[in-house]
Amino acid sequence: MMLDRRQFVQQLLVDRGDLLVVPGLGSATYDIAAAGDHPLNFYLWGAMGGTTMIALGLALARPERRVVAIPGDGDMLMGLGSLATIGVKQPTNFVVVVLDNARYGETGMQASHTDAGVDFAALALACRFRQARTVTRIEQVAEVRQLLHAGEGPILINAKIKPEDVPRVLPLRDGHAIKQRFVAALNAV
Amino acid sequence: MHSPADIATSWPDAIYAHFRRVGVRQVGYVPDAGHSRLITLCQNDRQITDVVLTTEEEGVALVAGAALGGQRAALLMQSSGVGNCVNMFSLLRNCGFPCIALVTMRGEFGEFNPWQVPMGTITEAVLRLCGFLTYRVESADAVDEIVGAGCDMAFNGDLAIAVLLSQRLIGPKQWTR
Numbered sequence: 001m002m003l004d005r006r007q008f009v010q011q012l013l014v015d016r017g018d019l020l021v022v023p024g025l026g027s028a029t030y031d032i033a034a035a036g037d038h039p040l041n042f043y044l045w046g047a048m049g050g051t052t053m054i055a056l057g058l059a060l061a062r063p064e065r066r067v068v069a070i071p072g073d074g075d076m077l078m079g080l081g082s083l084a085t086i087g088v089k090q091p092t093n094f095v096v097v098v099l100d101n102a103r104y105g106e107t108g109m110q111a112s113h114t115d116a117g118v119d120f121a122a123l124a125l126a127c128r129f130r131q132a133r134t135v136t137r138i139e140q141v142a143e144v145r146q147l148l149h150a151g152e153g154p155i156l157i158n159a160k161i162k163p164e165d166v167p168r169v170l171p172l173r174d175g176h177a178i179k180q181r182f183v184a185a186l187n188a189v
Numbered sequence: 190m191h192s193p194a195d196i197a198t199s200w201p202d203a204i205y206a207h208f209r210r211v212g213v214r215q216v217g218y219v220p221d222a223g224h225s226r227l228i229t230l231c232q233n234d235r236q237i238t239d240v241v242l243t244t245e246e247e248g249v250a251l252v253a254g255a256a257l258g259g260q261r262a263a264l265l266m267q268s269s270g271v272g273n274c275v276n277m278f279s280l281l282r283n284c285g286f287p288c289i290a291l292v293t294m295r296g297e298f299g300e301f302n303p304w305q306v307p308m309g310t311i312t313e314a315v316l317r318l319c320g321f322l323t324y325r326v327e328s329a330d331a332v333d334e335i336v337g338a339g340c341d342m343a344f345n346g347d348l349a350i351a352v353l354l355s356q357r358l359i360g361p362k363q364w365t366r
Contacts, residue, residue, distance in 0.1 A: 022254070042257060047280040050250030054280075057254020057262065060215060060238050081243030082250075088241060175283030182257055 001136045005099055005161040009070070010035040011141045012097065012148070019149065020058055020186065024051035024071030026106040028099050032070060033171035039185035043171045043178050049078030052096055056086055059094040059153075062186070066093050068148055073100040073114045080123065086154050087128035094153040096124070097144070101163040109163060124156035132156040200332040200358070201227035204291060207333075208237070208263060211340045213289075215240060215255045215262035217248030223293030223359040224265045245270035249277040249288070256286045261344055264290040268312040268353075269305065278319040281349045289343040290321070290351040291336070298357040313353055321351040326358055 009031040013021070018040070023032040025044045028051075032041055042058075044051060055069035071079070076098045086094065102115035114120070124132035130152055135144055144157050172178050204227055208216070216231045217240045218224060231237045242248050248264045255262035266274075271292060281288050295302075296309020316323050322342065324335050332354070339350040 046283065047250060047253075047277055049246065050253075050277050050280060053247045053250030054254035054257070056240070057215060057251040057256075057260075058258045059254075060240070061255045061258025061260035079247070079250075082247050084243050085240065085247055089238075175280075176285050179257065179284040179286070183259070186257070187259070 002160050002162045003136065003138060005031055005101070005164070006034055006166055007138060008141060008159055008161060009099070011138070012145060014145070017149070018065060020062070020065055020067045022051055022055040022058065022067070022069045024048075024069070024075035026072055026075070027101075027166075028070050028072045028075070029171065030166075030169045031099065034169040037171055039181045041171070042182050043173075045173055045175075048075055049082075051075050052079050052082040052086065055096070056082070056089065056091060056094065059091040060089065063091075063093055066095070066149055067091075068095045068097060070097050070099060072105065073098055073102060073112050073120075074104045076100075076120060077113055077118075083124055083127040083129070083156070090128070090130075090154060092153045095148050095151065095155045095157065097148070097157045097159055099161055100158050101161045103163045105163075105165070109165070120158040121156060124154075129154045129156050132158070134158040134160060136160045196329045200329040201230065203333040204336050205230040207336050207340045209234075210337075211344055212261055213263045213340075214238060214260040215251065216265060217242050217251045217262065218265035219243075219245055219267070219270060221265065221267050221293055223267065223354065224291070227265060227291070245273045246277040249274050249280060252288050253280050253284065253286045261287070264288065266290065266292055268292055268294045268296060268309045271312045271315055272308050275315065275319060278321075278349070282320040285347045286349075287343045287347045288321075288349040289340050290316075290349075292316075292351055292353045293359055294353055294356045296356075298355065299360075300356060309356075316351045319349075321349045323351045323353060325353045325355060327355050329358060332358075
């Protein structure tokens with residue numbers, strides 16, 4: 001069993017409240033946009049490998065808020081060292097949800113390392129994450145949402161999604177505009 | 190007052206004083222001999238969250254996230270680390286995030302290790318190509334003024350500023366058996 005990426009992300013972000021979301025470049029950003037544009041999404045169109053560290057800086061700056069990084073598997077692979085860095089800091093308000101289709105979707109669906117069995121959940125636990133698990137069924141989304149909003153971090157969820165091509169949903173692309181909108185919304189709540 | 194001998198060894202204290210003055214709250218670094226005193230000062234400060242990185246590019250993303258959350262952050266790295274950051278620097282330029290980077294130089298004055306030279310000799314040019322304004326510090330008594338100006342420019346102007354602390358200032362790495 002594998003997840004439908006759009007259905008999973010849509011249900012993951014239902015009733016998101018004041019959750020701060022950092023989607024990784026490529027399909028992750030399109031999925032989060034498809035779930036509904038929100039000023040507390042810091043969309044990325046580049047900076048591959050940096051999604052989790054942007055979220056860490058944010059989580060350390062705002063310990064009273066919940067922060068989720070949502071990279072694809074290629075993005076997470078490029079920033080694997082960040083799992084060790086996050087494991088050192090132990091931010092309790094921090095969650096990573098990897099959208100893992102075991103493919104590089106932007107470049108032609110070439111197999112990624114996870115296709116050969118590299119396991120993010122095991123890596124996260126080895127890096128001192130408090131909780132890490134792999135989910136494959138949509139029935140598990142409620143427990144993931146519970147972890148997202150109330151679990152003691154750092155937490156990593158590896159969401160196994162189907163390697164399918166879905167229509168692109170393109171959000172705001174101007175980096176200054178994305179930043180200004182995010183900061184204004186964060187400080188308004 | 191500081192004697193000249195004090196200034197020669199206490200320039201990291203001048204950098205730290207500016208971190209306090211402008212309200213730096215996060216400091217990202219990869220352990221470095223040249224920055225060891227400054228790193229210890231930051232680690233011992235309860236107002237500063239020190240974040241030890243596996244690679245310097247993590248620090249660029251950290252700075253961006255801190256700024257989103259309303260905190261000021263600084264990066265400490267060695268010249269070789271600048272090369273590890275190049276693509277991630279695009280985040281600063283695309284979004285206009287402030288960044289103050291303190292770069293200890295290797296591969297120049299008194300260097301014993303030729304492997305440091307290729308990156309050390311292009312560090313300043315690389316930073317400029319990536320959108321940084323760069324300032325070199327050659328002597329300990331100039332650290333205070335230059336780092337102070339750099340911090341103000343970064344955080345008042347949302348600019349990417351790099352202060353290059355020359356190897357002549359830091360002293361060549363001591364090669365011990």
